[in-house]
Amino acid sequence: xxxxxxxxxxxxxxxxxxxxxxxxxxxxxxxxxxxxxxxxxxxxxxxxxxxxxxxxxxxxxxxxxxxxxxxxxxxxxxxxxxxxxxxxxxxxxxxxxxxxxxxxxxxxxxxxxxxxxxxxxxxxxxxxxxxxxxxxxxxxxxxxxxxxxxxxxxxxxxxxxxxxxxxxxxxxxxxxxxxxxxxxxxxxxxxxxxxxxxxxxxxxxxxxxxxxxxxxxxxxxxxxxxxxxxxxxxxxxxxxxxxxxxxxxxxxxxxxxxxxxxxxxxxxxxxxxxxxxxxxxxxxxxxxxxxxxxxxxxxxxxxxxxxxxxxxxxxxxxxxxxxxxxxxxxxxxxxxxxxxxxxxxxxxxxxxxxxxxxxxxxxxxxxxxxxxxxxxxxxxxxxxxxxxxxxxxxxxxxxxxxxxxxxxxxxxxxxxxxxxxxxxxxxxxxxxxxxxxxxxxxxxxxxxxxxxxxxxxxxxxxxxxxxxxxxxxxxxxxx
Amino acid sequence: xxxxxxxxxxxxxxxxxxxxxxxxxxxxxxxxxxxxxxxxxxxxxxxxxxxxxxxxxxxxxxxxxxxxxxxxxxxxxxxxxxxxxxxxxxxxxxx
Numbered sequence: 001x002x003x004x005x006x007x008x009x010x011x012x013x014x015x016x017x018x019x020x021x022x023x024x025x026x027x028x029x030x031x032x033x034x035x036x037x038x039x040x041x042x043x044x045x046x047x048x049x050x051x052x053x054x055x056x057x058x059x060x061x062x063x064x065x066x067x068x069x070x071x072x073x074x075x076x077x078x079x080x081x082x083x084x085x086x087x088x089x090x091x092x093x094x095x096x097x098x099x100x101x102x103x104x105x106x107x108x109x110x111x112x113x114x115x116x117x118x119x120x121x122x123x124x125x126x127x128x129x130x131x132x133x134x135x136x137x138x139x140x141x142x143x144x145x146x147x148x149x150x151x152x153x154x155x156x157x158x159x160x161x162x163x164x165x166x167x168x169x170x171x172x173x174x175x176x177x178x179x180x181x182x183x184x185x186x187x188x189x190x191x192x193x194x195x196x197x198x199x200x201x202x203x204x205x206x207x208x209x210x211x212x213x214x215x216x217x218x219x220x221x222x223x224x225x226x227x228x229x230x231x232x233x234x235x236x237x238x239x240x241x242x243x244x245x246x247x248x249x250x251x252x253x254x255x256x257x258x259x260x261x262x263x264x265x266x267x268x269x270x271x272x273x274x275x276x277x278x279x280x281x282x283x284x285x286x287x288x289x290x291x292x293x294x295x296x297x298x299x300x301x302x303x304x305x306x307x308x309x310x311x312x313x314x315x316x317x318x319x320x321x322x323x324x325x326x327x328x329x330x331x332x333x334x335x336x337x338x339x340x341x342x343x344x345x346x347x348x349x350x351x352x353x354x355x356x357x358x359x360x361x362x363x364x365x366x367x368x369x370x371x372x373x374x375x376x377x378x379x380x381x382x383x384x385x386x387x388x389x390x391x392x393x394x395x396x397x398x399x400x401x402x403x404x405x406x407x408x409x410x411x412x413x414x415x416x417x418x419x420x421x422x423x424x425x426x427x428x429x430x431x432x433x434x435x436x437x438x439x440x441x442x443x444x445x446x447x448x449x450x451x452x453x454x455x456x457x458x459x460x461x462x463x464x465x466x467x468x469x470x471x472x473x474x475x476x477x478x479x
Numbered sequence: 480x481x482x483x484x485x486x487x488x489x490x491x492x493x494x495x496x497x498x499x500x501x502x503x504x505x506x507x508x509x510x511x512x513x514x515x516x517x518x519x520x521x522x523x524x525x526x527x528x529x530x531x532x533x534x535x536x537x538x539x540x541x542x543x544x545x546x547x548x549x550x551x552x553x554x555x556x557x558x559x560x561x562x563x564x565x566x567x568x569x570x571x572x573x574x
Contacts, residue, residue: 093559094559095558095559097551097558190534190535191537204532204534233538233541234535236537295523301517301520304513304517305517305520312494319495321560322556322559322560323561326561331571332571333572336570337495338495341494341495350496351506351510353494354487354491354494354510355513355514357493358486358510358514361490370530371520371521371525372520373530373531373532374523374525374530375523376531377528377529377531378523412509412513413516416513427534429535
């Protein structure tokens with residue numbers, strides 16, 4: 001409809017377009033794209049009611065920063081009085097009792113929440129095939145996955161069903177689907193955005209991230225949802241992002257790349273595209289430096305040890321007592337716990353709970369969990385050191401393009417290895433973005449990842465903006 | 480083999496999950512593959528490295544003034560309960 005929110009806002013303010021028309025436009029695209037299975041619920045009536053209310057605010061000059069922006073929200077984030085399924089059977093009848101801080105901040109600035117998007121169950125997965133409500137399809141090729149876990153949010157933006165979307169990123173769940181669907185996906189620094197109302201998967205890794213079609217929209221939404229929140233003690237009180245698209249000083253930014261990233265397992269076409277981008281940056285006068293993060297090759301191991309451990313603990317709350325599905329015909333309370341969990345959880349969630357329980361169990365705690373925490377420190381130290389030499393690091397976002405639905409479902413380890421480039425930023429907490437970098441010979445999108453210093457989202461966004469605007473092949477969005 | 484069938488059964492008990500024979504065997508193979516992969520962290524010398532628990536390392540005790548704040552009402556707390564009485568969650572007999 002409009003290529004970015006700024007243009008939409010100008011047209012809303014000049015009266016060229018009404019918010020209701022904007023909402024109708026996205027609702028009709030959601031209807032048209034129903035077969036992609038991106039949404040678990042759509043709030044048609046409320047969205048239209050909100051449109052009217054916000055239109056009045058616009059007319060009286062009291063509208064918020066996001067007036068009329070239509071946003072989709074991943075169904076692991078709470079919105080009061082609406083279903084919150086986490087794409088799990090165990091929460092099929094659950095109604096949220098409060099609203100997540102990130103979502104509330106969008107509403108407070110007069111955004112319109114159009115619906116909740118499909119995802120992997122409890123955000124565990126890299127393909128969106130682990131949803132109890134069916135797989136999501138990639139709009140570029142419907143026989144392929146959209147990536148995960150925030151696949152529905154990525155598709156909703158790629159297929160123009162909303163202007164922006166919220167996802168969550170614990171090990172790449174915003175950036176990897178962004179890469180597969182040819183959109184922008186940003187994971188902020190851990191602590192930048194409150195996790196209150198985000199259903200916990202791995203609490204020391206979970207972040208709320210943003211999907212958008214351009215950097216200005218991405219920065220705007222990120223700015224709105226950011227900030228210290230007394231409901232999340234890990235949220236950090238740091239200055240706002242205050243992004244502006246002035247890129248005059250951009251070439252002062254020193255850029256690094258990790259040579260080890262361009263090794264085995266990386267698709268040749270992706271390798272070529274990322275290398276070409278690095279060359280182009282060099283030709284444009286950027287200082288490019290090879291850096292080393294020797295411990296990042298242990299990222300996936302450390303990541304899966306720590307996150308499954310945290311998940312096994314976080315998911316202990318689903319016991320069929322206070323909420324969620326309760327298995328029928330259980331005589332004892334113990335049977336009720338076991339049957340409810342066994343019937344309610346899908347196979348990947350069970351696998352991770354089992355792994356997590358294993359690494360935390362007596363005799364293995366020191367061998368796995370504690371060791372992985374030490375590896376996490378070594379990786380963090382590698383990046384701290386690297387960021388003394390450079391401001392930003394460029395890497396692939398995923399080792400492959402969007403794979404076929406069903407291709408990796410029987411090989412959990414192969415699925416985990418798809419997170420090889422994204423898990424590091426969650427182990428270290430650094431902000432990272434995935435931007436479209438071109439298409440491969442199959443016509444599928446290729447993503448490029450930019451990682452920045454802690455709380456320096458601005459530099460990440462600026463380089464992303466520069467690359468999309470000035471380096472050809474960086475901004476191929478579906479029409 | 481890093482994990483035995485018997486261990487899978489013990490872990491399932493701790494995790495309050497139940498698997499049939501076929502599922503248990505499949506799970507054993509999958510977990511074995513993953514654990515072998517995870518074991519690669521043993522290549523590293525981790526002596527003297529302090530475990531990293533909080534990436535920003537800024538966590539400290541947080542307290543607030545002791546005044547009444549908004550919390551869930553009884554009605555709300557019971558709203559999603561699979562079984563309840565007027566005031567309580569209802570579960571199978573415990574004692």
